Amino acid sequence: MRRIPTTAVAALGLLLAACSAKQPDTQSPPAPGGVTAQASSATSAHVMWGQAAESDGVTRYDVYRAGIRVKTVGATTTMVDIGGLKASTAYTFTVRALDAAGNASPPSSPVPVTLPAQVPDDHKAPTAPGSLRVRADGARAATLEWGAARDNVRVTSYDIYQGQSKIHTVGGNATAAHLTGLRPATVYTFTVRARDGADNASPPSPSADLTTGPAAGQGPSTEPxxxxxxxxxxxxxxxxxxxxxxxxxxxxxxxxxxxxxxxxxxxxxxxxxxxxxxxxxxxxxxxxxxxxxxxxxxxxxxxxxxxxxxxxxxxxxx
The missing domain is CATH 2.60.40.10 (Immunoglobulins)
Incomplete structure (x- = not known):
């Protein structure tokens, strides 16, 4: 029987080890989609984007203002407030997704926003939005509508809360919002607050409850x-x-x-x-x-x- 030289065996082992070694992750996640920017007040903006697919392996998001990173948030967060801005100024924001290996996605499409003028000595908050109504749009989405708030100057934005957490923001001229990413067969309690250019926030609107529809094959909801x-x-x-x-x-x-x-x-x-x-x-x-x-x-x-x-x-x- 012919013997394989020891040096050849060692070389073959190294080759097999190299082939079987786990290759480094160099694939970047896709760029975040659905990015929007909304003026929250004369000195702040609210940036939102779509949740990455679980298969993308995203672990965090970086938010950029004119190419400069200003915020980093975890993978489960898809919105952020950016403060310390200047009134009557235009800004552009982009968002990038990153995975556990540090691979960064391309930047999202840039979204512009112009902040309103600052109103000096405005300490009066808007009135509470009224008559909040909510309807389920299937198992994972909902539409909210409310009565417009009033302010001594102008309502700049409306913040939507689920329980005690702010989950969405729309402009001051809007009286409706469409929410996605909800869980099937789940009870949600929503309220809305108005905000003005001086960052004065109104009391909450009356609350409204919503139960989303069940997912396919899911049994009835079990909430009290x-x-x-x-x-x-x-x-x-x-x-x-x-x-x-x-x-x-x-x-x-x-x-x-x-x-x-x-x-x-x-x-x-x-x-x-x-x-x-x-x-x-x-x-x-x-x-x-x-x-x-x-x-x-x-x-x-x-x-x-x-x-x-x-x-x-x-x-x-x-």
Missing amino acids: TAFTATARTKDGERGVELAWTVPRTGGEVKEYQMYLDGRLTTTIAWGADAPQSRAAYRFVVQDKPGTRYAVKIRAQLPDGDWGTFSAERTVVVR
Whole structure:
């Protein structure tokens, strides 16, 4: 039998190792799409863009003003406020996506925005937008419409909030917005605030709830419905009273998780006498009057998973 020289074996091993080694990632993500820029006030702008596909491996976004990077945000963020700008000035913004290997996408298409003039000594906020209406556009989108706010000078923009988080901004002449990227069979609670050129923000509009449609093959939504939260003092003890309609989950619901300001606070549990139609729960508060809470709940399903959140309610301690 012919023997292969040792040096040849070593060379072959090195060749195989080189071939099998993982090649470095040098492919850049695609440029972000759907980039928009909106004047938020006389000294700030709001930049938004479309979410990258999961397969693109994007880990962060860089926002540029006239080619100079001014903000970096994580992969789950698709909007940012840029402050410290000059009134009555035109700006151009672009966005680039980056992956874990540091590969940067080409810049997005540039979007221009011109900020309004500064109004000196304007300390008066706009009125709250009125009559907020919302409708689902399928399982992942929604359209909001509201009554125009009034201001002593001019409304510059409207900020749309989902719960306590700002998720969208439109111009001051708009009274509607289209939202995308929502989750199927999910309850959302929206409000709108108006802003003027001096960055004075209005009180929130009345809230409006929306349940998006189910995805294909998805079962019915499992959120507690008709959810209310009321601050009330009882026997000298300040508290918040919750009430809701028990969701239909295919079995008895004995436990709920309660979230305050986005954080899990307690588990509400019943024994053998769990409510079947309408449920109620009261919790005591120690914070001073005027403290504001955002509260929501979700039910434990028969399989042990947690269902969809209820609408989020804001309540002020009395």
